[in-house]
Amino acid sequence: MIPYAFVVYNVDMDVNTPKTAKNVLRMEHELERQRERSILKKELGTEQGWLLGLAERFDYISSERLSLLNWITRWKPEWYGNVSVVESYIVGWFFVELIAFIVLGVFPHIKLQTPVVTLILVIMTYRWYNIIVDWFHRHILTGRITSPVRTLLLIFINFAEMILIFAIVNFLEASLFVPSLFSIMNSLDYTIRIMTTLGWDIYQPVKFGYVLFYVQVFTGIGTIVIILGSVMSYFTKDSKD
Numbered sequence: 494m495i496p497y498a499f500v501v502y503n504v505d506m507d508v509n510t511p512k513t514a515k516n517v518l519r520m521e522h523e524l525e526r527q528r529e530r531s532i533l534k535k536e537l538g539t540e541q542g543w544l545l546g547l548a549e550r551f552d553y554i555s556s557e558r559l560s561l562l563n564w565i566t567r568w569k570p571e572w573y574g575n576v577s578v579v580e581s582y583i584v585g586w587f588f589v590e591l592i593a594f595i596v597l598g599v600f601p602h603i604k605l606q607t608p609v610v611t612l613i614l615v616i617m618t619y620r621w622y623n624i625i626v627d628w629f630h631r632h633i634l635t636g637r638i639t640s641p642v643r644t645l646l647l648i649f650i651n652f653a654e655m656i657l658i659f660a661i662v663n664f665l666e667a668s669l670f671v672p673s674l675f676s677i678m679n680s681l682d683y684t685i686r687i688m689t690t691l692g693w694d695i696y697q698p699v700k701f702g703y704v705l706f707y708v709q710v711f712t713g714i715g716t717i718v719i720i721l722g723s724v725m726s727y728f729t730k731d732s733k734d
Contacts, residue, residue, distance in 0.1 A: 518570040526557065533635060552634055555626040561619075576643075583650055586620055590657040593617075597664060598677040604665050614665060617658045624651050625712075632719050645720065652688075652716045659709050660684040669702030688713030 530553065539546040557563055562582050566573040593613060596603065603609055628651075631637060631644075638644050664680035667673040674680045674696065686693040687709045698706040 515570055518573075519567060522566070522570055522573045530557075537634070548634065552626070552630055555622075556630055560623065560626070580647070583647055583654075586623075587650055587654050587657075590617070590620070590654055590661070593661055594657050594677060594681075597661060601664075601677065604667075610665050614662065617662055620654065621658050621712075624654065627651075628715070628719060632722065648716065648720055652720075655712055655716065656681070656684055656688060659688065659705075659712075662705065666702070666705065669698060669700060669705060670696045671699055672696065684709065688716075690714065690717075 534549060537545045537549055539549050562579065565582070566578070572578040593616075660677065660681040660683075663670070663674055663684055664677045667675070667680070670683075672695075674683060683693055683696055685691075687706065690710065690713055
């Protein structure tokens with residue numbers, strides 16, 4: 494823990510050095526992260542039983558250590574807390590997934606290249622995990638939503654991301670379904686039906702495909718619940734005003 498006075502002292506001494514100023518900014522942000530984490534622990538009452546403590550620990554590792562956005566803001570401390578950076582990060586991921594989707598549509602034989610397929614699967618899995626962790630932190634663990642409308646828009650983008658992610662994964666793992674998904678558009682159609690809980694009895698999962706199937710189902714249900722919750726909180730706020 495670095496005393497605030499020490500940080501201020503160093504700013505006064507080396508304010509004309511860009512590198513030092515950036516390091517000081519990182520220290521200030523780290524102190525702020527520690528303070529917010531302490532407040533969260535107090536609000537949750539993590540000392541009362543192990544379950545909340547485990548949930549908070551999972552959130553800490555996922556949000557602080559495994560979050561690409563968190564490491565980006567450490568590299569660029571001036572971006573910390575910038576709403577536009579968060580929005581650009583989410584939209585940027587959407588375009589990454591869209592490009593991957595288009596490439597697989599134009600060059601479907603890529604699915605035969607094991608190293609490429611492995612890389613795509615790792616990236617898609619990480620982004621799915623990243624979204625789930627963010628939802629868990631914002632909508633379950635903390636419930637801190639400053640703008641329901643903005644949150645709702647970002648959730649819709651996240652939902653579109655989820656559809657693209659699972660469409661890509663389903664296509665790359667087409668052998669997990671009977672009959673196999675024969676094209677990326679076919680996979681997209683199947684994914685939309687499953688994630689919106691409409692269902693489709695033409696394609697049946699086999700082996701690990703069942704895990705993939707249920708992950709999609711619960712992801713779709715969770716998204717719908719979060720969207721409805723955000724909408725209701727928006728209207729509740731309006732009615733109070």
